[in-house]
Amino acid sequence: MYIEELQLRNYRNYQGLEATFENKVNVILGENAQGKTNVMESIYVLAMAKSHRTSNDKDLIRWEEEYAKIEGRIKKSNGSLPMQLVISKKGKKAKVNHLEQRKLSQYIGNMNVVMFAPEDLNLVKGSPQVRRRFIDMEIGQVSAIYLHDMGQYNKILQQRNHYLKQLQIKKTSDHTMLDILTEQFIQAAAGSL
Ligand SMILES: Nc1ncnc2c1ncn2[C@@H]1O[C@H](COP(=O)(O)OP(=O)(O)O)[C@@H](O)[C@H]1O
Ligand SMILES: [Mg+2]
Incomplete structure (x- = not known):
């Protein structure tokens, strides 16, 4: 699988970009701050619907513009697949x-x-x-199931953490609710919620 074509509109510093790639090593050369990383990032965003370096999608929209559009054609063994992501x-x-x-x-x-x-050196140097x-x-x-399970897990983790904080403040000895949340937390961690 490789990306044959990439089109950007209002993505970061690009008003418009059309690029084609080969099924080989592709080298992107340019001066500092010309948008090399932005091209790499846009391919990542096209695949993952989010950036590897910002959690704020609005950063991806070219300044003063309303939306950003990334389009690509993905060459697969059974043909070409058009993909498109519009961020507004x-x-x-x-x-x-x-x-x-x-x-x-x-x-x-x-x-x-x-x-x-x-x-990404943070992967080695940074926190777990x-x-x-x-x-x-x-x-x-x-795995789409993994994505779903992870969403459930994070939701219940947040709820349980929030409740633990409340318990600290209220100093109650009734742990019924905590037990329920703990049970759900275990199930979510096992991917069976
Ligand atoms: N949302 C945005 N709108 C317009 N320009 C942007 C936006 N975000 C970043 N830029 C510009 O993109 C450029 C940096 O591009 P980058 O891909 O990091 O460069 P490099 O080629 O050094 O990897 C900078 O000039 C920056 O001002
Ligand atoms: Mg760069």
């Missing part, structure tokens, strides 16, 4: 083969990427959280 201030719209995908978990996984950027996030993102591309 209201949210994201993702299309595969011209069909809108209601759930991003359905969209992610149609195109597989592994990104390694200088900031950074490593976990990276591995979660990679597995999430292969």
